[in-house]
Amino acid sequence: MIAFSLRLAVSGGREAVARLLMIAAAVAVGVGLLLSTFAGVSAIDRANERQLxxxxxxxxxxxxxxxxxxxxxxxxxxxxxxxxxxxxxxxxxxxxxxxxxxxxxxxxxxxxxxxxxxxxxxxxxxxxxxxxxxxxxxxxxxxxxxxxxxxxxxxxxxxxxxxxxxxxxxxxxxxxxxxxxxxxxxxxGAGVHGDAMVLVLTVVAAALIFPVLVFIGTATRLSAATREQRYAAIRLVGATPGQVSVISAVESTLAAVIGTALGFGLFAALKPVVADVPFTGDRFFASDLTLTLPQAAGVVLGVPVAAALAARLALRRVTVSPLGVSRRVTPKPPSAWRLAPLVAGLAELGYFVGNRPETTDGQSTAYLTGFVLVMLGLVVSGPWLTMAAARAVARRTRRPAALIAMRRLADDPGAGFRSVAGVVLALFVTTATLAIMSTINANQGMLNGAPEVRKAIVDAPFGNRNDAALLPSVPDRVLARARAVPGFQGIALVHEDPAGTGQRSGRGIVPGLVSCADLAQIPVVGHCAPGAAVAAVDPYQLVGLVDASDREWPAAPVSEAEAAGLPVRMLYATTDGSKAAKEQLRTLFMKEFPHYEARLAEDWSSAGQKKLQGWRQLANVVLLTTLPIAGCSLAVSVVAGLSDRRRPFAMLRLTGAPLRLLRRVVGLESALPLLVVSALAIGTGFAAAAMFLKAQKDYDLVSPGPAYYGLTGFGLAASLGIIASTLPLLKRITGPEAARNG
Structure with missing residues (x-):
């Protein structure tokens, strides 16, 4: 039977080849990106090893x-x-x-x-x-x-x-x-340690493969509908409905095998491109993007098997009669138990808020299963939500098109939801991804400090330690060279206060002394009390990231000359903000005082910003992958639905129903599940993101910016546009010849 099915899959001329290529292309894209994700995890591990x-x-x-x-x-x-x-x-x-x-x-x-x-x-x-x-x-x-x-x-x-x-x-x-x-x-070298990136990549792998499997299932249904006459001939010679389903499933499996092979080729071709994407803030060596044997074997075996299962499930209720009519056995109405996987996934993510596993592998397992359960739950619960919404609308509508559409949806909500399942998953992934990114950006994006702080450079002992060997003094020639740097604005010397004339910081930091003349050159850190000659400052607070120009430092009971004779704990210089000025001052200080470290505000968040950049790259990859595949899935699903129902629609046209009425019916049947379940997917995306952020970062969810709402609105509008673009097919496929008895 399988050999016969393989012959049929490639013996239908251009149409059969186009079908195979359509499914194979979707699988190839998914496999290529999935392999790139696995290789990225391996590259992070190898990069970590080489920096130990x-x-x-x-x-x-x-x-x-x-x-x-x-x-x-x-x-x-x-x-x-x-x-x-x-x-x-x-x-x-x-x-x-x-x-x-x-x-x-x-x-x-x-x-x-x-x-x-x-x-x-x-x-x-x-x-x-x-x-x-x-x-x-x-x-x-x-x-x-x-x-x-x-x-x-x-x-x-x-x-x-x-x-x-x-x-x-x-x-x-x-x-x-x-x-x-x-x-x-x-x-x-811990800035690219990558444990968090490994965790995110693991979740991304699941996000990439789900839309591809949905696409395979919908393409298989379309294939069955368009090959009705061939299947009818097979039934006439004695084939059972199950054997017809096997034939269709074999075609999808063959396409998946071809797509998997192409996906490996796509991965090899994309390897230099993937290596140049700074997921961790830095590029990878192309040689690090390797696959382990279990990863490669899992993809080679798992993707075709998953495709076969998706295709088989897509056709489990489709029967082709010997006269060539595709009929669908009316399914039992879905029960509320379909919400169980969705609730279980959210409950699992909620449990790990405050109970996060200690190891990266444990976190990967916990969040991967949670997100997979949520995505599976959206697909499983979608028909029940569609049925509930259709029944509610049917009770309140009197318009013929709306009444027909809602009754049909309530009778077979699975068929109505199936057409929009890919878009719903894409909206969930988009919402969760951008919500996580927006929150991380809101919490880490301003770590570089206030604008005036970013113009300053601080030179102090490593770690600003109290027991560090301090500079006896700063030579005049160094100060003269600093003032000669283009863009230099001011410099203050923070002297040690061994006598404790100022108040010791609550953090245990020994207070420092700064002449008020110097302090006036760096107003971003504060000012002296009126009439004071020397201020007692907290060196720890001087290196803060906020503009503290309104802070008033207390006066110190020492003269300016006495303070100038004390060891120097810190140099604080300000510039016009140009990178050249800051780096020239840094180089000067490092060369003259090698046991001190010169730091800018942006340095303190360098590692965090690199990780943030990597997560932005991942977000772009996920969005640019899931949305187009979801759009293709929607188009194929709507066309498959029209092909499945061409006989009922043809009968309606013969009884006098105008074509515009049928178009409204099809539009409503597709739009209602799209809007209802999309609202659930968006809300679930926000909930999953909030629990993930709270568990991993202890961050409260921050609403995404206008870009998210614009992207979501565009996605929904584009989906409705795709639905509308398929409506002209109704006229062609619902002619009198489609109304034959079965």
Whole structure:
């Protein structure tokens, strides 16, 4: 039977080939994107592994070996919002550990740079970046030591005494092989650790495959309706209704197999493109986009099997009579129990608010099953909601078109909902995706600080620690060079207050002293009390992200000359906001005071912004994929529905029903489930997003912006337009020849 079905699938001329290609194309797109998603997860894992060495020296990341110790001083620098990893090293013997990507350790006065940093150094004035790094470049860091082609990293050779003087310098006998659990300020390269991205990619995989399966089912129904005469001939020679269904299901399975093969080819073709998409804020190496054997086998076997099941379910109530009439067995009315999967999915997502699993794998399983249950619940409960809405409208309408449409929907709500199932799923995915993105953006998008704060640069000991070695003073030549930078506006020196003349901060930070003349140059952090010469300030609050120009600092009982003789804890400089001015000042401070770190407000949110950018990219991929497939599914479903009902419509036309009445019936039958279940899908999308955000980020849901409502309105309008575009088919398929007895 299967061999016979395969022959029939390809022996119908252009029409059969077009049908196969239509289903295969949809499967190919879904499979290609699904494989890209799986490969993205693998790429994140491999990128994480190759950056572990950057955490050498962090507690819990490095195991002891018998190698010669290596003096190691690592830090994270920034340039125009991009992170630059720097490791200063000094070997104590020939067996000192060697970072991956290097053939030898650099000698004092030498350094190795990553390809991206090497290019940046060539294209950037030295006063903005290159002057920070001592010595000369003698080589390039290899791919083995870089998580991404965009990684900015360098390994600098120094003497042991020079490394010892650096903050957090230590000796190590091996490089890090694990990422510590307590990985915050002291961890390097953790910005693309990607646990959250793995979780989101897992959910995206489910979001991509559902619309494709819906499309396969609707295309199979259309195929059955358009091949009615051939199926009737098969029935005349003794085929059973079940065998006819098998024939149609085999065609869809064949198309799915072809589409799966094409999907692997599409994945191979898209690999360079996917590698260039900065999902984690940086691009992937194309070689990292690999598939595991279980992933590949799961797609090869799972997609055709899912297609066969979708096709078989789509035809389970369709019977072709020996005279060529497609008839549908009237189904039992759906019960309210169909709401159970939807309620279960929402309940599962709600349970994990406050009970989030500890591991990434546990979170992936929890949220994946929750979102899949919700999407499955929308599909399962759609017929019941359609029936309830149709009955309610039928009780209140007296118009013939509305009455016929509602009675037909109430009689077979599954058929009415099936045509819009793809659009409903797309609206759910769109709503959940954009709601999550809007909320994350609202909570993290302003981390760069207020506009005036973004113009400032702060140079302070690493971590602004109280026990750090402070600058005895700032040479006049450094201040003169700072003032000579184009775009410089002002600078204030925050001196140590060892006598505690100011009040100690509630955070335990030793207060600082600033002359009021200096403070007047940086009004964004506040001002002195009237008549004061020196202000007592909290250094911790000086590095805040809000404009504090209205803050009044208390006067300190010391003279300006006495304060000027105290060690300098912090330099706070303001500019006109130009990137060149900020980076020149940063380079100057880093070169003159290597045991301090110069930071801009945008640096503190660099990792968060990279993740946010990656989530925006994923949102675009999901939206650009689900919406077109949903639109195609809607068009195919409406046409399939018309083909299924051409005989009843032809009989109505023979009894005198005008064509415009039938068009209103078809329009209402499609529009009611679309609008009713879409409202549920949108509300469910917001609810699922709210629970996901609360569980993962402890964020309250923020309403999406106008772009979401515009996109949703456009999607619904386009769906109604697709329905309207199929109505002219009624005239062609409901002629007298379609009214034959069956």
């Amino acid at each position: 060495w950057m955490n050498t020296g962090v507690k819990g990341a490095t195991a002891a070996t018998s190698a010669d110790p290596l003096w190691w001083g690592a830090r994270m620098d920034y340039y125009r919002g991009r992170t630059v990893f720097r490791a200063d090293v000094a070997p104590t013997g020939p067996a000192s550990p060697l970072p991956p990507g290097l053939s030898r350790l650099p000698a004092p006065g030498e350094y190795y740079a990553s390809p991206a940093l090497e290019k940046l150094l060539r294209d950037t004035p030295a006063v903005e970046l290159g002057d920070r790094f001592p010595g000369r470049q003698v080589g390039t860091l290899g791919e083995d030591g870089l998580p991404s082609p965009d990684t900015l990293a360098l390994v600098v050779g120094r003497t042991a005494d020079e490394v010892k003087a650096l903050p957090r310098a230590t000796t190590v006998t091996s490089l890090a092989t694990v990422l510590p659990h307590d990985c915050e300020y002291d961890c390097y």
